[in-house]
Amino acid sequence: MRAKQVSLEDTERELARVRDSNAKVATENAALRRDNERVAAENYDLRKEVEFSDNRNGDLSLQIRDAEVRLKEKEEALFICRRDVECQRNLNG
DSSP states (O other), X not given: OHHHHHHHHHHHHHHHHHHHHHHHHXXXXXXXXXXXXXXXXXXXXXXXXXXXXHXXXXXXXXXXXXXXXXXXXXXXXXXXXXXXHHHHXXXXX
């Protein structure tokens, strides 16, 4: 009978230890889930920011290309104007 009592006490202590360990693991699991959800939300926000930046970069690239075309047209007009002025100087001079 004494051996059974000792065995029962050992089993109860082991059960308490396992329950305590299980509670610690459950707490850690909950913390990891919260961290995972937080990181997932951050990733979502960063993806949206990257998407916005990509769109903005595309818009800016178009604006730069348009500005370069306008600049080239103005440079050509300036060249023609200078050529005409030079021709007039040669005719008048």
